[in-house]
Amino acid sequence: MAWSSTGSGVGSGSPFPPSEWQSSRVYTRSQLMACLRAGLIALVLLGVLALIVLY
Known part of the structure; x- marks a missing residue:
């Protein structure tokens, strides 16, 4: 898991804004x-x- 500023390490392909870390x-x-x-x-x-099977 490499966190890069380009967002290539994130699955969605775009970096999260700081305001969305709480909601995530x-x-x-x-x-x-x-x-x-x-x-x-x-x-x-x-x-x-x-x-059901045993009885």
Whole structure:
């Protein structure tokens, strides 16, 4: 991960303005929460499926 002023190291290809770092951090946190929620739902569904198969 090389941070360059040209923005070539950033996936979008354009450098972020300083005002958007806060919103990008909030977006990363909400993305993490959505990931954890999806993982929890997947575990619950796997547990239900295991109960159906075993009993």
